[in-house]
Structures are given as structure tokens and as C-alpha cells.
Amino acid sequence: METDDAVEERIDELAAAASDARERFDSPADPPDEDEAMRLVREGFGPTASLFVEIRTGGRSVHLPPAPYDRLEGAMNDWLALYARCYGVDLDADYELRNAAQLLVDTHNARDVAQILTGVPERA
Secondary structure, eight states, X not given: OOOHHHHHHHHHHHHHHHHHHXXXXXXXXXXXXXXXXXXXXXIIIHHHHHHHHHHHHSSSXXXXXXXXXXXXXXXXXXXXXXXXXTTTOOOOOOOOHHHHHHHXXXXXXXXXXXXXHHOOSOOO
């Protein structure tokens, strides 16, 4: 496992990427855009939630103070909000990082976790 400084650097990178994605994102004209939703899960939400799993299960637990935890959780919520917009759903994503990480451990599938948390797309 990395040092605390290296973990915080990764958090900063993930938060910056989420912020950039949010600023550049254009909602699809004709939702759903499932390809874009999967790209957001693969490149953003998945790595963000996975980092928290890694921090907690990577051999030694890295202490994560409130400020970096909040940045990581905020980045995760940014990715989930963009994911939902790919389906034409505007939501104020406010999900707990710990819950997302536990779901990821249970399902081993970031897309399933995004769908479970957001309810998007609705299950048949």
C-alpha cells in the first residue's frame, strides 16, 4: 500500500478528473448514451470507489482524514451524477463512499454499483 501522501495525491488526481469531466460534460441529446455511461464508470466512478476499497483492504489501512475522504466521496458523487445524466436523469448525487465501496466488494462490478446507488437505469 502507498504512503498517506501518495494516497492523497491519487485522491487529488481523481477529484480533479471528476471536476474536469463535470465542466466538459454535455448531456446526450437523445438519452440514453450507454457507451458514455460505461466510459464514466470505467474511467471515473470505478477507480474512485476502488481506491477506497484499496485503502481499506490493501494490507495496511491508510488513515484517511476527513478532508481527503470528503474529496474522494465528492468525486465519486460527481461521477455518479454524470452517469445518471447519460440516461437523461438529473440527480443530486449524495451517496456514501463507504456504502459504494462495500457494494463494490460484494458485486465486483462498478456498473452494477452505479445502477444500484442511482437507480439508473431502472431495473425491469
